Amino acid sequence: xxxxxxxxxxxxxxxxxxxxxxxxxxxxxxxxxxxGAEALEIIKNNPNxxxxxxDYEMPEMDGKSLIKKIREKxxxxxxxxxxxxxxxxxxxxxxxxxxxxxxFLHKPFIEDExxxxxxxxxxxxxxxxxxxxxxxxxxxxxxxxxxYFFETAEKLxxxxxxxxxxxxxxxxxxxxxxxxxxxxxxxxxxxxxxxxSFTIKESIREHxxxxxxWGGEEFVVVLNNLNxxxxxxxLAEKFRKEVNNIMISEVGHFSCSFGVSCGFVDNKSKxxxxxxNADKALYKAKRNGKNRVxxx
Numbered sequence: 001x002x003x004x005x006x007x008x009x010x011x012x013x014x015x016x017x018x019x020x021x022x023x024x025x026x027x028x029x030x031x032x033x034x035x036g037a038e039a040l041e042i043i044k045n046n047p048n049x050x051x052x053x054x055d056y057e058m059p060e061m062d063g064k065s066l067i068k069k070i071r072e073k074x075x076x077x078x079x080x081x082x083x084x085x086x087x088x089x090x091x092x093x094x095x096x097x098x099x100x101x102x103x104f105l106h107k108p109f110i111e112d113e114x115x116x117x118x119x120x121x122x123x124x125x126x127x128x129x130x131x132x133x134x135x136x137x138x139x140x141x142x143x144x145x146x147x148y149f150f151e152t153a154e155k156l157x158x159x160x161x162x163x164x165x166x167x168x169x170x171x172x173x174x175x176x177x178x179x180x181x182x183x184x185x186x187x188x189x190x191x192x193x194x195x196x197s198f199t200i201k202e203s204i205r206e207h208x209x210x211x212x213x214w215g216g217e218e219f220v221v222v223l224n225n226l227n228x229x230x231x232x233x234x235l236a237e238k239f240r241k242e243v244n245n246i247m248i249s250e251v252g253h254f255s256c257s258f259g260v261s262c263g264f265v266d267n268k269s270k271x272x273x274x275x276x277n278a279d280k281a282l283y284k285a286k287r288n289g290k291n292r293v294x295x296x
Contacts, residue, residue: 002028002048002049002050002051003028003029003030003031003046003048003049003050004021004025004028004029004030004031004049004050004051004052004053004118005030005031005032005033005039005042005043005046005049005051005052005053006018006021006030006031006032006033006053006054007032007033007034007035007036007038007039007052007053007054007055007058007063007066008032008034008053008054008055008058008084009034009035009055009057009058009059010055013055013107014032017053017114018030018032020111020114020115021114021115021118023111024115024118024119031046031049034058034059035058035059035060035061035062036054036058036060036061036062036063036065036066036069037060037061038060039052039054039061039066040061040066040069040070043070043079047207049079050079050080050122050125051079051080051082051118051121051122052066052070052079052080052081052082053082053084053114053118054066054067054081054082054083054084055083055084055085056083056084056085056087056092056096057085057087063083063085063096064095064096064099067081067083067096067099067100067101068099068100070100071099071100072162073159075155076100076102076125077125077128077129077132080102080103080118080121080122080125081100081101081102081103082101082102082103082104082105082114082117082118082121083096083097083101083103083104083105084104084105084106084107084109085104085106085107086106086107086108092104093106102121102125103117103121105117135147136148136151138213140190140193140194140213141193141194141197141213142197143197143201143211143212143213143219144210144211144212144213145212145213145214145215146212146213146214146215148212149210149212149214149220149222153271153272156222156265156271165224165225165264165265166225166226166227166262166263166264166265167222167223167224167225167226167227167262167263167265167271167274168222168223168226168227168228168229168231168232168235168260168261168262168274169220169221169222169223169260169261169262169274169275169277169278170220170221170223170232170235170236170239170258170259170260170278171214171218171219171220171258171259171260171275171278171279171281171282172196172200172218172219172220172221172236172239172256172257172258172282173217173218173219173256173257173282173286174192174193174196174217174254174255174256175254175255175256175257175286175290175291176254176255176290177189177192177216177217180192180251180254184250184251188248188250188251191248191249191251192246192248192251192254193213193217195246195248196219196243196246196256197211197213197219199239199242199243199246200219200221200239200242200243203238203239203242204221204223205223208223208224208225209221209222209223209224210222220275220278221239223235223262226262227262227263227264228262229260229261229262229295232260232262232295233260233293233295236258236260236293237258237293239258240255240256240257240258240291240292240293243255243256244291255290255291256291257282257285257286257290257291257292257293257294258281258282258285258292258293258294259277259278259279259280259281259282259283259284259285259293259294259295259296260278260281260293260294260295260296261274261275261277261278261280261281261295261296262274277296278296280296281294281295281296282294284296
């Protein structure tokens, strides 16, 4: 269940907002923090926080710095930020909105105004998220698609730089897929795609790795925090063997080939370079007899 985080160094303001929100959202878990630094730690340990209501003036880390830090990692639909302040400063609201706040409230405000802002922003975020899911998801397998990969590559790069993260990319291609479609029909071909998707997705780390339907019978697996080609190859071998064990009625067993590459993401072009290298390794696997793993 989604949670709400209230960030304010004033105990009185915290209690007032807490009581108001509890009245309107009685079954929602509400967390509190005294400053931005404490809020970031709470967000890190509670990934299902959806709404963050933050004061502007706070010790250690103020509301502006908090918004900046959150937006480095989460977009406006993932984390809704409502900034509040009692400061009479021209342009403050527009500054905070430009930095990534979803909304702004000037103190003092009435209880209903806060609740309406929360409700409206959550509703809008849900609608936008639904539209994104339609644009970014493959309708057959419910996996992310190639468009999602390229549109989030910038975010992946920034996260990798900030956290000194390495990544491995596996490219997978179903062997003789055209023959499966031609022999058994496209519905059976769809069954093969769905079963392979389910099998690999069950084997990757949730919230860490990403499985993407690249197009046709090709898939990409992005393994975060992994820069060991030996381990990456072992994982690809594990996936290959699991796919070999799949049984589809009428079709029987089928196989797939994998290409593997990895590296430290120290510039924007590095992600594409790792992807291109994985593609080259996949081509090598196909050329060397299929149903195998090759590295680059």
